[in-house]
Amino acid sequence: MDIDRIFxxxxxxxxxxxxxRLSAGxxxxxxxxxxxxxxxxxxxxxxxxxxxSGLVQxxxxxxxxxxxxxxxxxxxxEKWARDRRSMWERRLDRLGSLLAE
Amino acid sequence: MDIDRIFxxxxxxxxxxxxxRLSAGxxxxxxxxxxxxxxxxxxxxxxxxxxxSGLVQxxxxxxxxxxxxxxxxxxxxEKWARDRRSMWERRLDRLGSLLAE
DNA sequence: CCAATACTGAAGCATACACTTGACAATAGC
DNA sequence: GCTATTGTCAAGTGTATGCTTCAGTATTGG
Numbered sequence: 001m002d003i004d005r006i007f008x009x010x011x012x013x014x015x016x017x018x019x020x021r022l023s024a025g026x027x028x029x030x031x032x033x034x035x036x037x038x039x040x041x042x043x044x045x046x047x048x049x050x051x052x053s054g055l056v057q058x059x060x061x062x063x064x065x066x067x068x069x070x071x072x073x074x075x076x077x078e079k080w081a082r083d084r085r086s087m088w089e090r091r092l093d094r095l096g097s098l099l100a101e
Numbered sequence: 102m103d104i105d106r107i108f109x110x111x112x113x114x115x116x117x118x119x120x121x122r123l124s125a126g127x128x129x130x131x132x133x134x135x136x137x138x139x140x141x142x143x144x145x146x147x148x149x150x151x152x153x154s155g156l157v158q159x160x161x162x163x164x165x166x167x168x169x170x171x172x173x174x175x176x177x178x179e180k181w182a183r184d185r186r187s188m189w190e191r192r193l194d195r196l197g198s199l200l201a202e
Numbered sequence: 203c204c205a206a207t208a209c210t211g212a213a214g215c216a217t218a219c220a221c222t223t224g225a226c227a228a229t230a231g232c
Numbered sequence: 233g234c235t236a237t238t239g240t241c242a243a244g245t246g247t248a249t250g251c252t253t254c255a256g257t258a259t260t261g262g
Contacts, residue, residue, distance in 0.1 A: 039252060041251080062259055
């Protein structure tokens with residue numbers, strides 16, 4: 001789960017909308033595409049990027065591909081944010097104790 | 102703190118590297134630029150995007166501009182991730198209780 | 203079996219965006 | 233005051249990427 005790919009994937013508003021929608025529950029590609037006013041092909045391209053980044057998982061059964069959130073990507077993202085925050089707060093703590101002296 | 106700008110800002114590897122570096126502590130623009138092999142101008146451009154997204158805060162004193170992490174951007178990002186996770190897990194919960202019946 | 207559905211693949215286009223150069227402005231140190 | 237440092241502004245360039253069209257492949261339902 002490469003953080004680089006994850007941020008790149010979510011950097012696009014359409015892909016983020018897709019992911020947000022999927023976090024409410026699994027959808028077929030067509031259903032996922034319905035509210036977006038771009039081509040199905042376009043959606044499929046975005047989907048591939050989301051999949052490669054570990055944010056979304058898809059499975060094809062018959063002719064319909066079902067898409068669902070892949071927890072691993074989200075977990076990687078959360079860890080990244082948590083790590084940055086802890087570094088940042090440690091810094092603030094040091095500053096605080098310096099001022100306290 | 103627009104989530105759209107935040108993800109766009111962090112979607113670029115250079116900007117993310119800058120932010121990661123700043124989370125360890127404040128830096129001047131030149132110091133921030135030093136390890137990156139792009140122009141100072143390029144760094145300044147990235148910096149503006151980070152600033153507009155609420156991830157970084159800068160202050161110019163004399164001729165040196167000091168850059169530090171702005172907690173608001175990070176908080177917005179964390180909230181977004183938390184919200185997606187909770188939606189996603191609620192879904193898994195419903196599935197679980199369905200199977201339990 | 204035939205038509206409709208649900209995607210997939212290749213190729214092209216047009217814009218956004220990362221990055222550069224070159225010139226300039228303001229401050230700091232000697 | 234002169235020079236070096238630190239950053240800013242405007243404009244241009246090339247590539248990445250979001251999106252489209254068109255054509256094709258399975259699969260499903262009547």
